[in-house]
Amino acid sequence: EAGVAQSPRYKIIEKRQSVAFWCNPISGHATLYWYQQILGQGPKLLIQFQNNGVVDDSQLPKDRFSAERLKGVDSTLKIQPAKLEDSAVYLCASSLDPRERNTEAFFGQGTRLTVV
Amino acid sequence: AQSVTQLDSQVPVFEEAPVELRCNYSSSVSVYLFWYVQYPNQGLQLLLKYLSGSTLVKGINGFEAEFNKSQTSFHLRKPSVHISDTAEYFCAVISTDSWGKLQFGAGTQVVVTP
Numbered sequence: 679e680a681g682v683a684q685s686p687r688y689k690i691i692e693k694r695q696s697v698a699f700w701c702n703p704i705s706g707h708a709t710l711y712w713y714q715q716i717l718g719q720g721p722k723l724l725i726q727f728q729n730n731g732v733v734d735d736s737q738l739p740k741d742r743f744s745a746e747r748l749k750g751v752d753s754t755l756k757i758q759p760a761k762l763e764d765s766a767v768y769l770c771a772s773s774l775d776p777r778e779r780n781t782e783a784f785f786g787q788g789t790r791l792t793v794v
Numbered sequence: 795a796q797s798v799t800q801l802d803s804q805v806p807v808f809e810e811a812p813v814e815l816r817c818n819y820s821s822s823v824s825v826y827l828f829w830y831v832q833y834p835n836q837g838l839q840l841l842l843k844y845l846s847g848s849t850l851v852k853g854i855n856g857f858e859a860e861f862n863k864s865q866t867s868f869h870l871r872k873p874s875v876h877i878s879d880t881a882e883y884f885c886a887v888i889s890t891d892s893w894g895k896l897q898f899g900a901g902t903q904v905v906v907t908p
Contacts, residue, residue, distance in 0.1 A: 682837070709894060720798075720884050720898030721838070733893050769837060776894020783896060785830075785837035 680704065682786035684770050690792045696758035699789045703751070703772030709733075711783065712745055712755050713769040721769055727753065760793045767791070796821035796889050800899035807875055807906055815870040815902045817885030825887040827868040828896070829859055832882045841883075844868065855879070880906045 683702040691697050703710050708729050713721035724743065726733040730750040738745070742761070747753040757764055767788040774781045801816040819825060826845050830838040842853025849861040859870045868885060885899040 711894075711896075713896075718900070720886075720900050721896070722898070723895055726893070726895060728893070734895060771838075773894060776888075781894065782840055782843070783894065785839070787835070787837045790835075 682770055682772050682784055684768075684786035684789055686789055687787065688790050688792075690794060691760055693762055693793050694759040696756065697760055697791065698754055698756045699768050699770075699791075701753045701755070701770030701786060703753075703770070704784055707772035707774055707784075708750070709773045709776050709781075709783075710747055710753050711771040711773075712753070713771065715767040715769055715788070717766070724755070724768075757791075760791075762793050765791055765793045796823075796825060796887055796897050798885050798887055798897055798899035800883075800885050800902050802902050803900065804903045804905065807904065809877055809906055809908050810874050812871065812873050813875050813879075813904060815883050815885075815904070817868045817870065817899060819866050819868065819885075819887050821866075821887065821889055824890045826890070827859075827861060828886040828888070829853065829857070829868075829870050830884045830886060830898075831855075832884065832901075834881075838884065841870070875904070875906050877906050877908065880904060 710727045712724045715721040724738045725735040725745045727747045745755045769788045770786045771783040773783040799818045807813045828843045829841040844861045852858045882901045886896045
């Protein structure tokens, strides 16, 4: 079974530029998550999708971050314009229905963003 | 709201020695508890989880954890570590009133030396 795919693995941009990350979840997983992991911290949830609807985006800085999952499969996370403090690893995860308590979230390898 | 505290940011340990990583949580509702491992430049991999039942949970790679409700703790242990256990370890919770949202601790870096 293929895992969660993310691209690119690494990205370096200048502040005020824009950047986009792509995630393809495990086939059949209805739930998709984007986490931000700043160096030295644990991952923090940015946004959670159930199929193509948003379940939780309370921690997403909506003035500069946006995410979509148009067909309920793969997803794109965008930052525009980027700030220095956006330097982090962006992790995508997917799971079956999280209301089923035995459901495990599977993580991709992440995209390491450096803003200079 | 819930929070997770990992009491040690870094734990150095010699190969074949035991290790314990401490995790405490706070929550106004019941929670499910997890330990994840992150190897360098990799994503997160689930080590073990506690949902209900026996408070001693066994996971992959010889790790185990014990849920202590009265102390709101979920400490991770391994009786004998290998060099390959060098990684970052994250404790996480999902509250039963959330929809699968993982709340992570800050992580504990384990460095195993010969």
